Amino acid sequence: MQRIVLTVLALTLNFSVVVSESSGQDKPATPAEQYKALFKEYDGTSGSGVPMSDAERLQFIGRAYKQRFALGAKLLELAERYPDDPIALEALTQAVWQVNTTPWPVELVGEDTARAPALELIQRRHIHSDTLGPLCQRVSYGFCKEYEDFLRAVLTQNPHRDVQATACLSLGHFLKNRMQRIELYREQPDEARDFAGLFGEQYIAQLLQQDGDTAIKEAEAVFELAAEKYGGITLSDGDIVAKRADMELFEIRSLRVGKEAPDIEGLDQDGKRFTLSEYRGKVVLLDFWSYV
Numbered sequence: 001m002q003r004i005v006l007t008v009l010a011l012t013l014n015f016s017v018v019v020s021e022s023s024g025q026d027k028p029a030t031p032a033e034q035y036k037a038l039f040k041e042y043d044g045t046s047g048s049g050v051p052m053s054d055a056e057r058l059q060f061i062g063r064a065y066k067q068r069f070a071l072g073a074k075l076l077e078l079a080e081r082y083p084d085d086p087i088a089l090e091a092l093t094q095a096v097w098q099v100n101t102t103p104w105p106v107e108l109v110g111e112d113t114a115r116a117p118a119l120e121l122i123q124r125r126h127i128h129s130d131t132l133g134p135l136c137q138r139v140s141y142g143f144c145k146e147y148e149d150f151l152r153a154v155l156t157q158n159p160h161r162d163v164q165a166t167a168c169l170s171l172g173h174f175l176k177n178r179m180q181r182i183e184l185y186r187e188q189p190d191e192a193r194d195f196a197g198l199f200g201e202q203y204i205a206q207l208l209q210q211d212g213d214t215a216i217k218e219a220e221a222v223f224e225l226a227a228e229k230y231g232g233i234t235l236s237d238g239d240i241v242a243k244r245a246d247m248e249l250f251e252i253r254s255l256r257v258g259k260e261a262p263d264i265e266g267l268d269q270d271g272k273r274f275t276l277s278e279y280r281g282k283v284v285l286l287d288f289w290s291y292v
Helices: 031-043 054-081 087-095 115-125 133-139 145-157 161-187 189-199 201-209 212-230 241-254
Strands: 018-020 026-028 265-267 273-275
Touching: 031 054, 031 087, 054 087, 054 115, 087 115, 115 145, 133 145, 133 161, 145 161, 161 189, 161 201, 161 212, 161 241, 189 201, 212 241
Parallel strands: none
Antiparallel strands: 018 026, 265 273
């Protein structure tokens, strides 16, 4: 029988894995085995499982981000070492999989040094892959400029219509979310400073100077393109592109701050049927909730 021994040497970004056979001869592990070993090492250091105070929780969040960023750097190195191996795209995808949607100060979470080069390699070497849809959806919740560049590249260069459709919807979602955050940051400059530390002062400054109406129209145009060009395509979750695009457009056009709320019908807390228009001119609090 063969005995497999995985040895991970995590010195800076360098690691090695060997497979020991009964013959006594060692041979280098395959790229896929090295990939699995990296995640095994990461899984062994990423958990907590104990109650924490608020201060301890912040420290844990910072460590978790830094450990994931360190894993991303090692995955990037693996992909660069074996650019023609099938594991390269998977390693690059996982290198950028963590999307920072909360403006944690960069002093707490550290810098994601793998994100930009990994996305650049995906665009340069794997832009035609039929597996990019989930990554498009993932990065649509992010903020950094590299995500926009990646989504636009997939939309214009990937040959698969289902991937194009996902990229188009994801680009619209990215632009809409970014627009909403910038509107918030104009009112909360402290959060804007945190995001500037994470994603670059010049990038944030340019966004803050952007005309709001122009940004809204850009997001609308992308969703309109999705509905027109890819409307009949079924997404991986079973939804139809046209339906998803219409929902996003409705949110932009009818649910933004300053827009007149659409009339709705429902039951109040006493079980009586009402329409929202009955309360026109009054201050109304709508609390939507449901049992999960």
